[in-house]
Amino acid sequence: MNMLNSKYDFMIDVAKKEVDKRSYRLTNIDMMRGLVIIIMALDHVRDYLMMGGVQDPMAQPDISIGLYFTRWITHFCAPVFIFLAGTSVGLMATRKSAKDIGAFVLKRGLWLIVMEVTVVATAWSFTPLGEPAVGGAIIIPLQVIWALGVSMVILAGAQFMGPRVCFALGAVILLGHNLLDPIWLNGTLFSDGTDPFWTTLHSQNSLFVGSFYVNTVYPVLPCVGIMLLGYATTFIFLKAPKERDAFLIKTGVTFLMAFVVLRFVGIYGEPNPWQVQEYGALATFFDFMNISKYPASLLYVLATLGLMALVCSRADKITGWLKDTLVMFGRVPFAFYVAHLYLIHVFSVLLGAGQGFELNQMIHFFPFYPEGYGVGLIGVYVGWVLAIALLYPFCKWVAQIKSKRNDWWLSYL
Numbered sequence: 272m273n274m275l276n277s278k279y280d281f282m283i284d285v286a287k288k289e290v291d292k293r294s295y296r297l298t299n300i301d302m303m304r305g306l307v308i309i310i311m312a313l314d315h316v317r318d319y320l321m322m323g324g325v326q327d328p329m330a331q332p333d334i335s336i337g338l339y340f341t342r343w344i345t346h347f348c349a350p351v352f353i354f355l356a357g358t359s360v361g362l363m364a365t366r367k368s369a370k371d372i373g374a375f376v377l378k379r380g381l382w383l384i385v386m387e388v389t390v391v392a393t394a395w396s397f398t399p400l401g402e403p404a405v406g407g408a409i410i411i412p413l414q415v416i417w418a419l420g421v422s423m424v425i426l427a428g429a430q431f432m433g434p435r436v437c438f439a440l441g442a443v444i445l446l447g448h449n450l451l452d453p454i455w456l457n458g459t460l461f462s463d464g465t466d467p468f469w470t471t472l473h474s475q476n477s478l479f480v481g482s483f484y485v486n487t488v489y490p491v492l493p494c495v496g497i498m499l500l501g502y503a504t505t506f507i508f509l510k511a512p513k514e515r516d517a518f519l520i521k522t523g524v525t526f527l528m529a530f531v532v533l534r535f536v537g538i539y540g541e542p543n544p545w546q547v548q549e550y551g552a553l554a555t556f557f558d559f560m561n562i563s564k565y566p567a568s569l570l571y572v573l574a575t576l577g578l579m580a581l582v583c584s585r586a587d588k589i590t591g592w593l594k595d596t597l598v599m600f601g602r603v604p605f606a607f608y609v610a611h612l613y614l615i616h617v618f619s620v621l622l623g624a625g626q627g628f629e630l631n632q633m634i635h636f637f638p639f640y641p642e643g644y645g646v647g648l649i650g651v652y653v654g655w656v657l658a659i660a661l662l663y664p665f666c667k668w669v670a671q672i673k674s675k676r677n678d679w680w681l682s683y684l
Contacts, residue, residue, distance in 0.1 A: 297362065297508055299586040300355050302594055303579065305601030307348045309659060312611050314345035316655040319619040319637050322645030329561045333550050337648050339557055349415045349489065350497050350567055350575045352604070356419060357501025358508060360426060361434070365509070373427045375682070380423030382683060386609075387416040394612035396636040397620075401482070404639040405461075408484035412636070413471075416608065418489035422498035429499060438503035444496030448473065449569050451492075452542045460486050461638065475565050490566035497572065512587055519584035526577030530570050534559060540569035596663075603669045605683065610665055614658055622646065622654075 328338050363372050392411050393399045401407040429437050455473045470476035471487045478485055507518055533540050543563050548554035562571040586594075600607055623633035623644055632641045646654075673681045 298594075298598055299583055300358060300362075300508065301598045301601035302586050302589070303583055303597075303601065304352060304355050304604055305597035305599065306582070307351045308600060308604055308607050308611075309597070310345055311348040311352075311608075312615070312658055312662075313341065313651075313655045314348070315612065315615050316618070316658060317341060317651050319615050320622060320646055320654045321651050322647060329557065333554065334557060335648070336553070341648065341651070343560060346562075346564060346571065347575050347579065349418070349494075349564070350572060351579045352415065353419055353422060353494050353497045354501035354576060354579070356423070357426060357498035357503075358505050360423075360430065361502045361505025362508065364430070364505070369431050372430060376423050376430070377427035379683060380420045380427060383416050383420030383423065383605075386605075387413060387420060390609060391416055391612065394609065394616060397616055397634045398636070402484070402636060402639070404635065405484045408479060409482055410636055411483050411485045412488055413486065414488045416605075417487075418491050418494040419498075421491045422495045425495050426498050426502055430502060434503040434505070437499045441496045441499030441503060444492060445500065445569060445572055448492050448496065448566070449540050449542065460488065473566055488565065493567040493572065497567070497576075516584040516587065519580045523577045523580030523584065526573045526580065530573040530577060533573070534562070534570055540573075541571070542568060599670045600666055602673060603666045606669045607662060607666050611658060611662055614661060615654070618654055618658065 328334050328342050360372060360376055363375075367375075388411050391414070392409075395412050395414075396402060396410045399409065402410045426437075429440065451473050455469050460475055460477050471490065472492050473490050474487075475490060476485075476487045507515060507522075509515075510518060534545065537544050541562055543561060545555075545559045545561070548558055560574075562568055562574060564571055567575075619637065619640070620630070620633045623640070624630065626644060628641055628644060633644075
């Protein structure tokens with residue numbers, strides 16, 4: 272612990288040169304966060320606008336390249352976002368006490384959980400008083416905000432033990448949680464779940480709780496491991512730029528090589544085995560890359576965080592309007608997240624009306640949209656670009672407020 276803490280103290284002066292008024296934020300991290308939330312929006316536009324409502328297109332062996340790429344690239348979003356949230360907490364350790372950090376992170380985590388089951392859940396469903404398709408129950412989808420909040424609550428206590436212990440705990444979780452695969456098999460959404468605690472911890476689950484229909488989309492165990500790892504490796508981002516980038520490249524290459532070897536051998540780390548496909552080499556490659564997101568398998572983490580490390584190593588080389596735009600989005604992640612869900616859902620209602628569907632057919636969670644609704648992949652990309660363009664002025668306004676003021680509540684956006 273002393274070794275890692277000394278690295279923090281030694282490198283803090285270097286880090287301060289790269290931060291704005293909110294000195295725990297590094298431009299590299301904000302840019303990466305902005306990139307992944309924009310990619311995330313693409314996946315959600317696909318959910319709400321695409322014809323056929325296919326929830327897992329990667330499971331289809333004859334999938335098109337365009338649709339496969341559209342879905343696969345969004346794998347980066349959740350693990351990168353959760354990892355960088357842990358890193359941001361670690362950067363706070365350079366300017367705040369463990370007690371202050373613990374209180375802030377605990378309150379933020381609890382706040383995110385409350386927002387998930389209220390404001391965000393309503394954005395997904397548009398049926399806050401009950402969804403007829405599930406007997407009038409109120410749908411509560413526990414997605415990435417829920418996983419982020421639970422992980423923060425745990426990190427709020429774990430950070431008192433220091434970076435080395437957090438690293439060990441995170442590594443044990445990520446390296447070992449796939450041992451649970453044969454014990455707690457992955458459940459399915461929109462079905463009657465059993466054993467809600469354990470399945471929520473390590474697999475998807477759906478169950479009725481009184482008037483609520485709770486759907487655990489993101490199992491929390493690997494998410495906790497990712498956040499702990501992000502917190503424990505903050506020292507990487509406190510290195511001098513040249514040393515930091517070299518370290519990130521080595522880490523990224525190591526992770527990706529480990530992913531390829533482990534995936535090819537198929538002994539451990541991924542419950543979904545690959546096989547040669549009758550549709551040809553491309554379909555076989557697609558199957559090879561079809562790794563488990565719910566819960567995030569070891570191989571999923573290696574692939575996504577490995578590529579994240581490589582992109583982060585090049586972040587300083589990117590300049591101009593593109594980087595400025597990504598950084599801006601990355602500094603208002605929660606504001607973007609909530610606004611984009613409501614906006615995309617409104618898009619789907621308008622699209623449905625334009626295609627001749629009744630309003631009451633579209634005021635639903637997207638899995639319950641009517642047959643025949645939706646557009647093709649090109650329409651999805653058009654909707655995505657339009658959503659980003661409409662969100663830009665709002666997010667820029669929020670970012671400007673955050674850059675000029677230090678009100679406590681701004682840290683929650």
